[in-house]
Amino acid sequence: MAAARIKGIQDLPEERRPAVVPAPDEAVPAPERAPTSPVLTFHDVVARYGPDAGTALNGVSLxxxxxxxxxxxxxxxxGKTTMFSLMLRFLHPTGGTVRLDGAGVRPPGRPSVGP
Incomplete structure (x- = not known):
């Protein structure tokens, strides 16, 4: 019985997902990069989890x-989790810069609805 259910699932047609294409105003060309250039850089990064919170990272460069x-x-x-939160844009630096592939990691723009 279980084998028949598994076979039935395996025989289902594959679902096609539409390609996700960024809106024209969000598209950013890939920067030119050398094979030896760093993929991620932090320069004098300061991070806090709130305006009144103490610094979680202070002047970190790597x-x-x-x-x-x-x-x-x-x-x-x-500050390990804070560093990963900055990399993934869950948290934004209050000072310094985070660069991914040479481009600044910045907060996403305000979402809009409609054209």
């Missing part, structure tokens, strides 16, 4: 290579 492996290690409270 470059992460395009190839290879990078480990971010440290004790609890050292």
């Amino acid at each position: 470059s992460i290579a395009r190839r290879g492996h990078t480990a971010v290690v440290g004790p609890s409270g050292a």
Whole structure:
């Protein structure tokens, strides 16, 4: 019985998803980059989780290579999660710059509805 259900699922036609294309005003050309240029850089980054909160990161600068492996290690409270939150734009720096592939990581624009 279970094998028949699995076979039935495997025989379902594959769903096609439409390609996601950014709106023309959101499209950003890929920057020219050298194979040895860093993929991610933090320069004097300061981050807080609120206007009245203390600094979670203060003056952090680093470059992460395009190839290879990078480990971010440290004790609890050292700022590892904050760094990843900045990389993923869950949090925005209150000072300094975060660059991904040479382009500044900035907050997304205000969403709009309609044309």
